[in-house]
Ligand SMILES: Nc1ncnc2c1ncn2[C@@H]1O[C@H](COP(=O)(O)OP(=O)(O)OP(=O)(O)O)[C@@H](O)[C@H]1O
């Protein structure tokens with residue numbers, strides 16, 4: 001199967017809209033590969049922190065983006081674990097601090113270029129579900145299926161609050177709402193690959209929609225999908 005013939009479903013959207021959760025379930029139901037593109041940016045942010053790099057030093061961050069080893073594996077519980085330079089950094093990666101660092105680094109055009117081919121290399125038969133901010137607009141513009149998930153900022157903060165509290169992370173709902181709104185603004189206002197729906201993306205507002213309901217709405221967009 002040529003690369004262009006390998007089907008891609010892109011799922012873009014702001015923080016906490018449910019991209020990662022929905023994408024992993026849909027990829028499992030389709031038997032397709034899964035790309036968590038945000039994890040790549042988060043991994044570069046974590047590696048930069050480990051190396052005490054200045055987030056204003058674009059040159060050092062670009063080199064970090066090229067040089068950082070990033071690996072993915074499912075653990076026994078089926079959770080996606082992320083290895084950074086051989087170390088399991090999953091828990092550190094999923095903090096809002098790491099999300100904010102990733103968002104800042106992601107605004108550097110050369111960092112985005114350094115990660116582009118790594119993302120495209122995930123396109124393997126029988127198919128790929130790719131979640132992020134620019135999957136449908138930049139990385140896989142020819143994707144046959146494109147979705148843009150949204151939800152109210154308040155609901156996204158509540159989801160993230162529950163997610164982090166369940167992991168024993170001490171956060172406040174008000175603080176998370178502020179962080180999510182700040183990240184939304186930075187991701188949507190940057191000059192390169194801004195967060196926005198692709199022209200041909202199906203937009204799904206997940207506010208008040210359960211995970212199963214959103215999964216079924218996404219699967220319905222892929223003909224010949226599994227039951
Ligand atoms: N439709 C939904 N209804 C309720 N909870 C949801 C829904 N979708 C996802 N969640 C929950 O919200 C939390 C955040 O979801 P997820 O991490 O998938 O969002 P995301 O868009 O990938 O966020 P980020 O871009 O910050 O990584 C998770 O705990 C997830 O289980």
Ligand SMILES: Nc1ccn([C@H]2C[C@H](O)[C@@H](COP(=O)(O)O)O2)c(=O)n1
Nearest residue numbers: 037038039041102103106132133134
């Ligand atoms: N395709 C992507 C994915 C992520 N980013 C940046 C912007 C996000 O705020 C940050 C973390 O992503 P998340 O794990 O929350 O999906 O990384 C991006 O610019 N492009």
